[in-house]
């Protein structure tokens with residue numbers, strides 16, 4: 001039996017307005033109950049055994065018992081807790097991917113839904129709808145997505161059967177994004193498939209941002225669930241600056257409440273980013289060191305070894321700061337630097353993230369370096385420059401690389417540089433967090449390190465991708481009769497420790513959205529704080545027409561980033 005037991009599994013039993021829905025799926029209840037027979041028998045669990053959600057909260061056993069006391073089966077008990085508590089013939093979830101013909105839908109969303117289906121993590125009754133302007137039949141949609149579905153290396157059993165079963169649950173509706181009529185048609189099709197069950201509806205906006213609001217208007221007027229929940233996943237970019245982001249939020253909130261909006265940042269769904277809080281808050285050896293007292297600097301590094309080919313049209317009006325720094329890297333920074341949340345509830349975590357973001361110093365132009373890749377020939381192969389893309393203006397000043405020094409003006413992080421670096425068309429593909437610790441005061445072994453004491457400091461590296469790993473650089477003695485020191489890694493390499501494929505970030509996030517878990521989605525005040533930090537410098541770069549430093553495709557990026565780091569006595573981590 002495949003057990004769908006993820007690290008973000010959660011039970012929302014809080015009574016706050018944002019959290020009062022019962023977000024725990026029936027299938028997962030059933031599995032937990034099966035794995036905890038004492039709950040059914042009424043026997044006390046053996047010492048040390050406690051059912052918990054992934055956030056570490058004990059399950060509200062009393063609530064479970066309530067249902068059981070009425071002689072309801074576990075499943076019926078959960079059913080009874082469903083939103084309207086009515087005696088409907090079960091509930092169903094319809095997932096509509098708006099922009100189903102697009103790159104993200106094909107590359108990530110359909111494959112993630114299939115992976116969830118394969119793992120038995122989707123509700124028993126679910127339907128997937130593709131919606132876009134392209135004229136496709138159900139069969140054509142199935143054919144299109146079947147090409148992108150894969151089974152994990154270690155999960156191939158019945159793969160073809162499972163794919164077929166999944167595809168049979170996929171349907172297509174062609175329509176315009178601003179046509180009320182077309183959304184009425186979608187609603188009719190959704191109703192048909194929902195077949196009288198309590199309908200819950202999730203819309204995934206996998207479309208260019210200029211049509212978000214049209215879709216939300218039409219969907220909320222004509223295709224939202226009449227009795228169940230309706231949620232909307234919104235893809236980035238959430239605006240270009242503070243004003244446009246606030247405007248987007250205002251427009252969406254004409255039709256949706258904040259708790260219906262799931263702003264996705266897929267980096268928050270990555271395994272090693274999820275693990276950040278676990279590493280920090282559940283290991284005594286780290287949390288006490290997590291401050292200016294012991295940490296010299298923190299580096300957040302993103303690099304890709306390919307350019308913007310094929311996405312130049314989108315990229316040129318955003319650039320790397322908006323594409324990567326303002327969202328992915330800043331979200332990681334907030335999780336890294338936040339104070340201990342009151343609990344692992346979504347609102348408690350997001351409250352702490354907002355506090356960090358609001359304590360940050362607005363970024364200044366002096367603390368930013370921008371670059372743009374140029375064409376390069378290596379080993380007889382030619383790589384195009386950014387402006388060689390026909391969808392990019394020849395005179396574009398859009399940065400494809402940026403480095404920035406950020407500061408958090410609070411007691412914990414006062415004066416600690418948080419250096420960010422993000423770039424396209426660099427020498428390697430990598431995302432990592434590097435924490436460089438201070439020197440050991442009065443180090444007895446300092447003579448053994450020569451003059452460069454920086455080389456002797458500890459460094460913790462959290463490699464988000466590829467080859468997920470957490471390693472700590474330490475000093476040790478080389479075995480032998482002389483006293484010679486060496487640098488070694490205490491290394492948790494995920495591939496060695498957990499020899500199974502790591503789930504894609506979109507799987508975790510889709511499942512969370514289906515279950516109403518908001519912890520990994522961006523709240524509007526977080527977004528405002530993130531834009532407040534970057535908007536002035538983005539405007540200044542554009543207003544002053546700052547020319548980016550050119551760097552060759554496949555290189556390590558502009559040397560300017562090293563000067564920026566040096567200004568704060570920082571050396572970028574190895575290989576970056």
Ligand SMILES: NC(=O)C1=CN([C@@H]2O[C@H](COP(=O)(O)OP(=O)(O)OC[C@H]3O[C@@H](n4cnc5c(N)ncnc54)[C@H](OP(=O)(O)O)[C@@H]3O)[C@@H](O)[C@H]2O)C=CC1
Nearest residue numbers: 099101102103104105132133134206207208209235236237
């Ligand atoms: N692709 C990626 O890797 C990532 C994408 N995103 C975001 O996800 C969203 C979707 O991305 P992606 O799939 O790449 O986008 P696409 O450009 O592939 O667009 C998705 C679909 O939207 C429709 N569409 C495209 N352009 C227009 C237009 N100008 N007016 C109306 N409809 C249009 C097309 O469908 P049809 O013509 O059939 O209606 C297209 O298939 C975007 O917001 C993007 O920023 C975020 C992270 C990564």
Ligand SMILES: O=C1O[C@H](COP(=O)(O)O)[C@@H](O)[C@H](O)[C@H]1O
Nearest residue numbers: 236266304323324328431465505
């Ligand atoms: O959001 C984005 O992310 C991708 C990188 O995602 P990854 O999961 O492959 O690391 C990036 O290529 C793209 O430009 C950006 O919009």
